Amino acid sequence: MYKTCFKILLLLTVFVTISTCIKIDTPIDIGSGDTQKCIFTDDGGKTIDLTPLQNIEYSYFDQYSLSEYHYGICSPSTHCQDILNTEVEVESCGIFETNGAPNVTYAIGLFAGGTAQVFTEVTNLFYYQNVANNVCPGGKMIMQLELNCNYFYDFVVHAVLQPRTCHTIISIGTIHACEKNSLVKL
Numbered sequence: 001m002y003k004t005c006f007k008i009l010l011l012l013t014v015f016v017t018i019s020t021c022i023k024i025d026t027p028i029d030i031g032s033g034d035t036q037k038c039i040f041t042d043d044g045g046k047t048i049d050l051t052p053l054q055n056i057e058y059s060y061f062d063q064y065s066l067s068e069y070h071y072g073i074c075s076p077s078t079h080c081q082d083i084l085n086t087e088v089e090v091e092s093c094g095i096f097e098t099n100g101a102p103n104v105t106y107a108i109g110l111f112a113g114g115t116a117q118v119f120t121e122v123t124n125l126f127y128y129q130n131v132a133n134n135v136c137p138g139g140k141m142i143m144q145l146e147l148n149c150n151y152f153y154d155f156v157v158h159a160v161l162q163p164r165t166c167h168t169i170i171s172i173g174t175i176h177a178c179e180k181n182s183l184v185k186l
Contacts, residue, residue: 038051038054038073038074039051040116048123048178048179048180049176050176050177053074053147054074056072056073056075057070057072057077057078057079058070058077060157060160065160068095069094069108069160069168069170070093070095071091071108072111073145074125075091076090079093080092080093084107088107088110090107090109090110090111091110091114091143092108092127092143093107094106108127108142109128110128111127113127114128121149121178122146122149124145124147125147126143127143128140129141136165137164137165137166140166141166144169145172146169146170148172148173149178149179150175153174154175154176155176156172156174158171158172
C-alpha cells in the first residue's frame, strides 16, 4: 500500500515539476562524447554541468517490471555494447522478460544524435533508436534521462516510468543538475 502511494506521489511530483518548469533552451545536439557537450548554458548565463556524471556505467533494476536498464549520461554505455555484441555506440539498453523468455536485450537509445532540453531545475537528455513502425509508434524507441536538481544527492534514481510504448523515462535526482556555483538557501 505504502509503495503504491509513494509511486503515485512521486509520479505526480515528476509531472508537476515538468509542467511548472520554464523552458530556457531549445534541443541541443549532445554530439560525440566531448566533455564540453555535457555543459549546458541558457541565454541568461545559467550553467548546468553534467560532466562529473560522464563516462560512468549506470544500472537500475526495476523490481516491479523485472526489467534491468543500463545507460550512460552524455556518453555511451560500453556495458550495453558488450551485451549487444556491437561496435555501435549505444547509450542505453534494457534487459526484459518478453513472452516469458528472460534476458531479452534491446538497445533503447543510440548515443549518436542525442539531444538535450534544459529547463529550470530539470535537464532532459533524449536518446533514440530507429525501429520498424510495427515495433514502436513513430518508428522510434526513446530513452529519456530526466535529471532533477537535488542538493541532497550526488546521484539517486527516483523512478523509472514508461508513459507510452517504447518511451522509457529514468527520473534522477542529482546536485549536478543544479545551476553551477549555486548555493542552497535553507
